[in-house]
Amino acid sequence: MLTVAVNNRDGLRCTSFELAAGLGSNPSFVRKLLVPLSQSGILISSAGKNGGIRLGRSTSEITLHDIYSSVIFDKRLWAARDDVPCRCPVSTHIAALFECVARRAEFAVMGALSGLTIADALRQLREIEQQELQAADLTGCPQAAAAKSLETLQS
Numbered sequence: 635m636l637t638v639a640v641n642n643r644d645g646l647r648c649t650s651f652e653l654a655a656g657l658g659s660n661p662s663f664v665r666k667l668l669v670p671l672s673q674s675g676i677l678i679s680s681a682g683k684n685g686g687i688r689l690g691r692s693t694s695e696i697t698l699h700d701i702y703s704s705v706i707f708d709k710r711l712w713a714a715r716d717d718v719p720c721r722c723p724v725s726t727h728i729a730a731l732f733e734c735v736a737r738r739a740e741f742a743v744m745g746a747l748s749g750l751t752i753a754d755a756l757r758q759l760r761e762i763e764q765q766e767l768q769a770a771d772l773t774g775c776p777q778a779a780a781a782k783s784l785e786t787l788q789s
Contacts, residue, residue, distance in 0.1 A: 635701055636759065638677065639693050639752050647686030667705055674704040693756065699747035711743060712736040 637656055641648040650668060654661040668687060671677040675690045689696065714729040714736065 635671075635676075635689075635696070635752060636755055638687055639689060639756060642689050642693075647684070648688070649686050653687070670704045670707070671701065674700070676700060676704055689752075693753035694751050696752045697748050698750045698752075698755065699744055702744075702747055710736070711740045 637653060638648045650661045650664045653659075654664045657664065668677060668679060672679050672690075676696055677687055678690045679685070679687050712732075714732040716729065718725050718728055720726040
């Protein structure tokens with residue numbers, strides 16, 4: 635999604651093949667993930683020679699929770715094992731305990747995803763990149779200087 639957003643910003647189209655290459659994955663797997671994202675209006679996909687994928691809404695309107703829930707549907711993040719033999723009070727009730735902990739953790743994760751938009755994530759990625767460039771610059775790394783001058787040209 636972040637790659638699609640960057641390509642959108644730069645006026646470039648993005649294909650499932652390009653996304654798969656960036657993820658080190660199979661284009662058909664990526665296309666399967668794109669279907670629910672298109673159905674929920676997060677992405678717009680067009681076929682043909684000049685086709686591609688673009689965002690269906692602005693980056694500030696799409697949360698990471700929107701993306702997650704579109705692709706994952708109602709699957710749980712964590713599920714208790716149901717094959718634990720009931721041999722003592724611990725093994726008898728461990729699934730119920732785990733369910734309680736998993737629900738709390740899942741609630742926290744979903745809250746974090748709901749509070750972060752694609753725009754926020756892109757901003758954070760730029761900040762991380764800037765910090766790394768500055769740190770590399772301090773060590774006299776020639777690649778950092780080259781990357782910094784390339785970034786200046788692209789701005």
